Amino acid sequence: MIHAQYDPALLVHLVRQVPLRYAAGADHALDRPAHVRAGSGLAWVGERLAVVQDDANFIALVDPATGLALSVVLPAGAEGKRQFDVGRGNKKQKSDLEALVSIEEPNGSMLLAIGSGSSKRREHVVTLERAGQTDETLALIEAPALYKALRDATDFSGSDMNIEGALIIGDVLRLFGRGNGKVSKHRVPLDATCDLHWPSVLAYLAAPHKQLPPKPTQFRQYELGEADGVRLTFTDATLAWGDRSARPLVLYTAAAECSPDSRRDGAVAGSAIGVLDSSADGAVVRYALLLDAQERPLPLKVEGIACGSADSRQIFVVLDVDDPDAPSVLCELRLDGPWPRPNGHA
Template structure:
């Protein structure tokens, strides 16, 4: 049996529609789904730095990009001093991956159009149900989490062997059944690997579209066994919030603390970061 405690960790002005985060030492990296900037927030000094990662001459601004143009960066993961920022693939404008070197500060763009097409073909998920919201890179394989908020409710994990995501060949799709609220199945919004456990967050949103938002019914935290992919537990953490990013803050015996970011589906450049404590 698990118990949870949710509290505000910090409020940050200048960031809107937060969709992914990763804590590296004292620096919290945050992406927004409507932004061409990577946000670097120092949790000690409270200083915010914006790093441009999108260089599209057709954009007249890098924050609050219009919905039809936005890159929809929904997944942020880390491996060996690099951040990987992935578009959701839910429209043709959302197939970009950014590699960002934390030390060299180098930005590299990758086109995921072909591999996303392969994922859809293998899983038999069409354009209206494909929506990558979380990613894990272990160095040997990629795990991409499809958010099943389309009409077909296709929650699941794409497992791609090897380091090269762009040219991924060994691909399989594992459907995952998640808990529901009022007959609305929750869907993946992010995940993080800790030891042999995949901790994920999911939200029940009353919509049948990967593009149009709906009423938020609640959110869960849960975990999967990395080797067997069996569900260990789920626990409801909110009745009205949609959390879209998760990162590990601390781990002690019998207790793990996570940081979560919330997408409030507004244009306001302000985000609240929450601390979620999970105890056995």
């Protein structure tokens, strides 16, 4: 078990925030609202930030300066619906896409969006080849064998699996599981990571009915600390400013949410930005809380993270307000204090 340490010297300052809305407005024929709902993951595609949503079948390609987005339309669910919530009575039908990774390829960016796996309906993976280009190609893939392998790896899945983050390190796809579930069958919810052989994941996604998925390996479990007495749990992760070293710096987000299980929302006590530094032997995890002017945790649910391009102190996060009628919010943050830097970054 790796224990995160709260470090009051690590500071996080809010530079600006902007609500996320579609540049073209609502489209009722597509069941698309005017705003980006429930942002759950961030990744760069060229000069835009891709935002995946856990309760709407769209990927938003956001201009970070204005918050205006283009939409990538995902396949509709039952009755042609692309929005899912309690009010509509169809929340259980959502794909619950939570993790998002951008992979640079010779012909453009590939986006990989991963469902949480918190129920059998949420075992989908989306691939978007040449994201943002006119010839982009999208696939929604049912991946039950992959999710079974992950769920059977109880050192990762714990009692109530909930995949929330992912990143690529060399030929490894690393998944981050959120431990906001409930105790079940003598197992406890875990904040944990595991590794999958990335080329084998690609081979499986190309032929999920014929190809066996890779087995998860390299399990690591974490205690991430707390905010206002509520346990912090992973909500996303990213490589620090494109660090491609063998042991890169990883930035992560975590939320302190009083969830009854991995499928229901709860009151949010606060959120944290943390750094996982494994450049030396072992792993050192430190985190900072998002605080108000009175140095109390802000009751905000940070769901996605991406590093900025200005310098190694700029990051972007997306807030999920857990309200289908309100837009998600993109925040530009500045990291001050003794945050570690990747090699070659000031």
